[in-house]
Structure formats: structure tokens, C-alpha cells
Amino acid sequence: MNHPRPTVSHDTQADTQFEIRLDTDPFWLSPLRAFVTDLAARADFDDVTAADLRLAVDEAHSTMITAAADGEDVIGRFALAADRITVSVELTPSPFPARRTVPTDTFSWKVLRGMADEVELVPDGVHSTLGIRLTKAKAGVRLRRW
């Protein structure tokens, strides 16, 4: 099976922003986790917190892969701050987006809520869910829960 190369872009204006665009083949989940592990290590996350982030990012991507329509891609945006990493996982808007909801009564959502410090659905402003945004803080940093 041929897999197109993923796109990785680095925002040089803000030194801590990465964007990875993948097609919806679950094949990419494993390399994505390797990237997250490396990113967390560079951000000085300890091993346990890095493992939590890896699982949360995997769940968010898996959820959006399942929700994607034909031809849509999954874009993961990674923002590094001094004490946290925020990840936004969204689908590329298709010209005629389907009415899309992301179920939150699933194992996946439970695991995601447990592994990340903050999780929220990202609405598209019309009638659909565009993606998931999650935040994981370094060990010992308490984020405000809504």
C-alpha cells in the first residue's frame, strides 16, 4: 500500500508551532506517536506525562479519522508553551461539509478526558464539529478546568 508523505510545517514566526497534515489512513498513528514522544521530550515533559500526551493525541486523531468524510485530511497543530503543549486536531473543511458530530459517550472520549488536562470540541461555527483541542501541562502544573 502506498502512503503519501505527510506534510510537516514549522511556523518560523512563532518558534513553537508545528502543523502535521495527514490523510485518514490509521497507518500514520504510529509515526505520529513517535513524533509526539520526541516533541514532549524536547519540551522537558517527564515520561509519564509524555505517555499521557501521546495517548491523548492518538485518541484525538483516531476520533477525527473516524469522523472524516472522503477526501478530508486531518491536521494536527502543536503549540509549545513554557509549561504545556496544546494540540488542535481538525479536519480540512471540504467544499460541502457533512453534518458531523463527534460522539463523547465512547471509551475513546473517556480515555482522552483522562489523559489530557483540558479537552474541548471545536465547532465550525455552522452545524458541525471541526475538531478537538486538548492541552497537557507538565507534571506539577495545574491548569484551570472549565
Place this chain on the structure above:
Amino acid sequence: MTMATVDIVSDDTERLVLAVSGEIDMANAAAMQQELLSAISNQPTSVSVDLSGLTFLDSAGLRILFTLADRLHVLQIEFELVVPVDSVPRRAIELAGFPSLMTLRTPTEPPRAVTVTEE
């Protein structure tokens, strides 16, 4: 690519012990479910699945374990998972809501004596 393997550690007529290693996610969960089911082709009294070698397990992997627990319960086959304390797979299992249809054991705990209860 997500890789995982199922090994038969011991297989006597009563107790089947399997070891799963590698990673399980939505890319290989369906294939792993088939591997596990085909490894349990006979009718043992109990099945133990050792996840000590598993480095990653997400909700797709949890789903196949919980499905397996359901099936074995119907067949009145005892089911236990061996998962190290503080491992990511164990935390995921506990977060998802550990089902009552199986036993969770650490690698250092002795296996439970096999008891089959009539319903």
C-alpha cells in the same frame, strides 16, 4: 506501521496463557482481535493474557479486550489480564471503566485458582 504479536506461552487443557507485545491502535485492532480469537480455538477453563510487553494500547485496543471478555464470559471461560502497575495500558484500562467480566492482575501477583461457577 503499528505492530503487535500474540504468543502462546502455555497451553494445557485447562489454562491458556497468551502474551501480547507491541502496540495496538485502530490500525491493527481488528487484526489483533482475530489473532486472539484464533489463539483461543480450544475450550480452556481459563484464559490469561499478559500485556507486559505491550508498549501502547488505545481505546481501539481496549474495545477488543472488552469484546473478548464478553465472549469468554458467555462461554463460562475465566479471563484475566496481566498488566504492570503504572503502565500506560493499565491506566487506559482503568480510565475506560474496568469491566467486571475479567480479573486484572500484576505480573508479580500469583494467578488465581481456577474456579468455574455455574449460573
